[in-house]
Amino acid sequence: MFEKIYSPVQKLELFPFTQLFVKRDDLIDPYISGNKWRKLKYLLLSANNAHKSHLITFGGAYSNHLVATAAAASRSGLKATAFVRGESVENEMLMLCKLFGMKLIFTDRESYKNKKSLFERYFKLDEDAFFIDEGGASEEATIGCSEIISELDHTYDHIFCAAGTGTTAAGLLKGIQDRGLKTKLHVIPVLKGGSFIRNEIEKYTPISNHLELHLDYHFGGYAKTTPELIEFIKFFTAKTGLLIDPVYTAKMFFSISDLQKQNALNPNDKILAIHTGGLLGMFGMKDKF
Structure with a gap:
């Protein structure tokens, strides 16, 4: 069951980015989706x-x-x-x-x-x-998530992922370190007070200067949203054709857009976002749309 997967890297056309890509782990399976x-x-x-x-x-x-x-x-x-x-x-x-x-x-x-x-x-x-x-959350989970990096045919200046427990982020960081890449890993905790994610990552792999936590994109906390986030989801999905969920991936893509507006990201940098799936969770927020 776990031998072959379909998780292509897709380029997104989203101004002002010229090299924004997404790893489509959401396509692996409709129910055993993404990082799960x-x-x-x-x-x-x-x-x-x-x-x-x-x-x-x-x-x-x-x-x-x-x-x-x-x-x-x-x-x-x-x-x-x-x-x-x-x-x-x-x-x-x-x-x-x-x-x-x-x-x-x-x-x-x-x-x-x-x-x-x-x-x-x-x-x-x-x-x-x-x-x-x-x-x-487990050592086994970080090993599975680290394989995302080994599947990539190209290197990236930045890789972004959303974080709940920090396990996926730990796997990505481990994969970057093991391959000796210079890639910066940007982790977006979706919980309020997400600084603990650093400690969770450190349980599985040493912290290095590859890691950067962005703590201001939780929109009120886990499974919390704001009108601004909901409007971003509507804009982003209509513009790219890519479904994102309010709990994880929307907060990640919002952070990419916002960091570029702050000039923290160069729109010409090669950026990869990890789509961790989880779209079924939107059922719990259908009243927001």
Whole structure:
């Protein structure tokens, strides 16, 4: 299932940029999308090597990670259970999870904070259970995400990615370092107070001068938006034909545009944006449009 992927690099026609490209990880799979596919690739290999057949993971009610894990488990002949943060709800994302056979356990927000404790409480006696952290955060995930760099046929002055847990960014930084590139990695935390992302990245790979965090593009916090961001999404998608989501990729592309306006980026620099997928999450914000 994880052998061949379709993730081309596409040039975007967006003034004033002359060399703006996007890595289309959103095209890898409709449900195991973008960086979720890359994170789960080696996690499922680890589960297989450990002879585990029951994936246990965590996420919010509109989590792309939950859908991806449910789909990956179903296709691999595995069971899957997810602890869902918050009160019991029904929505399009959780419907997909259940269709793929995933069992859902709704969990109050305080208990959810200690994921290892939840895993032990419910699945200590389940010898087939395999722990997968929220968003797939793990050493295995960084290895999968680092492969983005090895797939590139050209070098870039700048690579941009959005960050929630920092795992994808860690993989990208590792890939840049391993190949000895001079590329600058720009990471856009989508959470308010995203400076912790640096520490998360450092868990997996040494921090180097390749890394630059931009902390002012969270638009109020995780899954938060403003009218300005929504208008940007409408403009960008109509202009480029590329769908972007309000939680991650819209904030990343907004940052690229804004940094150019501040003269922090030269519009003639060769820039690559990583489209990490997650478009299904737009269902949770359909009222914004």
